[in-house]
Each structure stands twice: as C-alpha cells, then as structure tokens.
Amino acid sequence: MNFIEVNAEQAPLQLLYEADPNPDKVASYLPRCRIIVAVEDGNQVGVAALLPHRVGEWELINLAVSPDYQKKGIGATLLEYVIDWTRAQKGYYLGLGTGTFGYQLAFYQRAGFRVERVIRNFFLDHYPHPVWEAGIQHQDMLWLGLKL
Ligand SMILES: CC(C)(COP(=O)(O)OP(=O)(O)OC[C@H]1O[C@@H](n2cnc3c(N)ncnc32)[C@H](O)[C@@H]1OP(=O)(O)O)[C@@H](O)C(=O)NCCC(=O)NCCS
Numbered sequence: 283m284n285f286i287e288v289n290a291e292q293a294p295l296q297l298l299y300e301a302d303p304n305p306d307k308v309a310s311y312l313p314r315c316r317i318i319v320a321v322e323d324g325n326q327v328g329v330a331a332l333l334p335h336r337v338g339e340w341e342l343i344n345l346a347v348s349p350d351y352q353k354k355g356i357g358a359t360l361l362e363y364v365i366d367w368t369r370a371q372k373g374y375y376l377g378l379g380t381g382t383f384g385y386q387l388a389f390y391q392r393a394g395f396r397v398e399r400v401i402r403n404f405f406l407d408h409y410p411h412p413v414w415e416a417g418i419q420h421q422d423m424l425w426l427g428l429k430l
Pocket of ligand 1: 300301302345346347348351352353354355356357358359379380381385386389
C-alpha cells in the first residue's frame, strides 16, 4: 500500500461519505484540508482528511476505508501514517470527533487517542437525517485527542 496526497477536486468523495454522510458538510471543510489517499493495486482504498486549526493542532475530520477493504488492517495502517504525517508537519496535537459507541471508539483508542470531552447533541444539531448504527441513533459526539 502507498499513500498519496491529493487536492479537494481529486478527493474520493464516495469514500469520504462513508465516514461523513452529509455532503454539504464534507464540501464545507474539504477545501481547507490536506487529503491523504491510501492506494493498493491501483485502487483508492482509504482516505484521510486533516484540517489545520491553531499552529501545530490538527483535526482528523474524516477517515474512511472502502467497504470491500475494511477489517483487513488498512484503517490502522492509514491511521498510523496520518499520525506520523502530522508529526512530520511539526504537529503536536491530533484531535477528532466520533460517536459515543461503536468499534471506531476502540479503533482510535488502540492508536493512543484519549477521550477529552462530550459534545452533546452534535449528531442531532449538525446532520439533516438521523444517523443510526447498530440499532442506536447517534446523538452525542466524543472528542478524542492524541498528544504527539
Ligand atoms: C473505521 C475504519 C476507517 C476502520 O478501517 P478498517 O480498515 O476497517 O480498520 P482495520 O481493519 O484496521 O480494523 C480496526 C479494528 O476495527 C474493527 N472493525 C473494522 N470495521 C468494523 C466493523 N464494521 N464492525 C466491527 N468492527 C470493525 C476491526 O475488526 C479491527 O479490530 P480488531 O483489530 O480487533 O480485529 C473503517 O471501518 C471505516 O471506514 N468505517 C466507516 C467510516 C467511519 O466510521 N469512519 C470513522 C469516522 S469516526
């Protein structure tokens, strides 16, 4: 697998929508992001969008692996690459928002992320349609952070 950086026009939108089902929201942050694509055998199998905040502080605002390629370790490898990439930008902090339940929470904590706060009603306030997973409606967001 190799990793390439692309601009917003070249970004794999369908992949980004796997992690964030609100196209308007994706369009609002994508032009401000650095975008990394994971490529395997010529296929775009994963994507990460990194949004800069204050100097040295980055948000991993979108991370997704193509459904056909999930559960093969690509997400963990891409996340490690993103962490190293952020360090290489002289970043000292990487944060992200995720749901309050689900395998993603373990996935990020395994990479060292810690829960920092709860953003109540985030999924109710920012998404036009209810977001369901495992028969539960997402309501609140957890903010996770990794000090680099
Ligand atoms: C989260 C995501 C990027 C992980 O990528 P991945 O390539 O599947 O991850 P990995 O193969 O490295 O697996 C990481 C762990 O998550 C688990 N996992 C991945 N997908 C899962 C699923 N759908 N259900 C349950 N567990 C899952 C894996 O089993 C693995 O755990 P293990 O090591 O104990 O077996 C990917 O599942 C994805 O794109 N999901 C949809 C978008 C999304 O939710 N993005 C995150 C937004 S916060």
